[in-house]
Amino acid sequence: MIKHYIKQDPSLIDLQAQWPESISDIQPLQGGLTNQCWKITTSCGRHYVWRPHSISTQSFSINRSNEFEVLNVLEGFALSPNAQALLPQGLLVEWVDGVTLMGQHNEELSLLVMKCLVTLHQYPLPQSHSLPIFDYQPCIENYWQALSSQQKTPRYQQWFEHFYQQYNELKNRTESILPPCLCHFDLGSYNIIQKPDLALMVIDWEYAAMASPVVDLATTILAEQFSVEDSVDRYLEFRRLDIDKVQLLAIVEEWLPYLRFMALLWHQVNFSLHQRASDKHAIEVLTQQLELSES
Numbered sequence: 328m329i330k331h332y333i334k335q336d337p338s339l340i341d342l343q344a345q346w347p348e349s350i351s352d353i354q355p356l357q358g359g360l361t362n363q364c365w366k367i368t369t370s371c372g373r374h375y376v377w378r379p380h381s382i383s384t385q386s387f388s389i390n391r392s393n394e395f396e397v398l399n400v401l402e403g404f405a406l407s408p409n410a411q412a413l414l415p416q417g418l419l420v421e422w423v424d425g426v427t428l429m430g431q432h433n434e435e436l437s438l439l440v441m442k443c444l445v446t447l448h449q450y451p452l453p454q455s456h457s458l459p460i461f462d463y464q465p466c467i468e469n470y471w472q473a474l475s476s477q478q479k480t481p482r483y484q485q486w487f488e489h490f491y492q493q494y495n496e497l498k499n500r501t502e503s504i505l506p507p508c509l510c511h512f513d514l515g516s517y518n519i520i521q522k523p524d525l526a527l528m529v530i531d532w533e534y535a536a537m538a539s540p541v542v543d544l545a546t547t548i549l550a551e552q553f554s555v556e557d558s559v560d561r562y563l564e565f566r567r568l569d570i571d572k573v574q575l576l577a578i579v580e581e582w583l584p585y586l587r588f589m590a591l592l593w594h595q596v597n598f599s600l601h602q603r604a605s606d607k608h609a610i611e612v613l614t615q616q617l618e619l620s621e622s
Contacts, residue, residue, distance in 0.1 A: 336363060338379040338416040345414055348373065366422060374424075376408075378533070379417035386596055388469050389533045391418040393459040397509070397535045400456055406446055406529045423528045428516040436516055437553050437561065443519055443529055444547055445565040448508045448540040458509060461538035463494045463585065470592035478595055486617065490588050497585070501539045501578055504570065510543035511535050515550040541575070545582040549590070555579055584620045587613050 343350055348369035356364045356376065362383035367375040380391060395418055398410035408421040428436055452458070471479070471487055511518075512534035520528045548558050559576045562568075591613040598606035 336365070336379060336381075338381075339365065339377065341414065341416040342367070342377055342419070346412065346419065367419070374422035375411055376420045376422055376530075377417060378420060383597075383600055384533075386473050386600060387593070388466075390459070391533075394418055394533045394535070396457060396459075397532050400452060400458060400509070401450065401532075404450055406443060406527060407532065408528060408530060423520045423522065423530060425520040425522040425528065428519045428521060428527075431516065433553075436551070437557065439527065440514065440516060440519065440547060440551065440553075441558060441561040442565055443527060444511075444514055444540075444544065445562060447511060447514070447529070448543070449566065450509060452509060459536040460507075461510065461512065461536035461542065463498070463589065464491055467491065467589055467592055470589070470596055473596045473599070474592070475599065478599075486588050490585050494585070497581060498539075501541045501582070504575060504578060505539050505541050505568075507537045508540050509535060510538045510540060510546075512538075512543060512546055513550070514543065514547050541578055542582060542586075545579045546586055548579065549583060549586050555583075584617060587617050587620075591617065 339353060348371055350367055351370045352366075352368035354366040354368075356366055362379070362381040364379070365377040367377050369375075378391060378394070383389075384391070392413060395410050395413040398407060398420065401407040402409060408423050411419040411421060413419075428439060431439070467487065467490065474483075511529060511532065513531060514529060518529060518531045520530060522528060544558065544562055547553070548555055556576060559572060559579060563570070563572060563575065591610060594606045594609040594613065597603070598610065
């Protein structure tokens with residue numbers, strides 16, 4: 328079976344050759360939308376996650392070196408796994424036993440997710456770090472360039488120009504409310520694991536970067552379809568922030584169309600790579616939401 332999986336992903340050959348522990352088992356991990364990751368078991372009984380470079384990571388400008396840097400900065404942080412090794416072919420990360428929060432009751436889920444988000448945003452970063460910086464404009468530009476000419480419809484072109492041109496003004500207003508911190512940018516129930524001792528662990532840090540926490544909050548609200556007002560209330564309560572709720576609520580709402588468009592482009596690129604029905608459905612939903620926001 329190991330040979331079968333190695334044929335699927337040649338990066339596993341390089342991992343076998345470069346990792347000092349002997350690999351006794353390889354299993355594909357389910358649920359990853361960006362690229363195929365693997366559970367690695369060694370003859371010593373240790374478990375890891377292999378996060379390789381791939382066509383998908385190239386298409387989404389995912390840099391495993393950046394992910395490695397994020398996990399190193401977060402070393403000792405209770406909510407993040409440890410990075411084990413950065414190799415030219417990918418990243419090896421600590422395996423986390425447990426189950427994701429997907430399927431939990433919405434009220435309880437919202438509380439747990441918001442607590443994780445706040446804990447991350449309050450994490451004290453070292454004064455000198457080289458963490459990646461989130462920038463909306465090159466992000467949507469990279470996705471846009473990855474689309475085929477048929478996908479670049481007049482409506483898409485109109486949205487792209489609008490969000491691209493208006494971004495800097497929104498960014499400045501957002502950072503005046505809450506300055507940048509480390510953000511996860513994919514912190515949903517599917518990326519939070521509850522361990523057997525009920526402690527929580529956040530996984531998949533490939534999109535993590537420095538940005539205003541407002542953007543991360545809006546991203547999580549969009550990913551989980553949470554109530555905007557309830558989420559802002561909980562976020563302010565958990566962080567004990569003395570800022571105007573109405574102002575924060577308005578700026579989060581303002582970010583949602585920007586993030587929907589970014590997600591729309593992401594799903595279009597992913598659909599071109601994998602032809603998944605889930606991406607096609609997401610494209611339809613996001614397009615409808617963007618059209619409704621214009622009316």
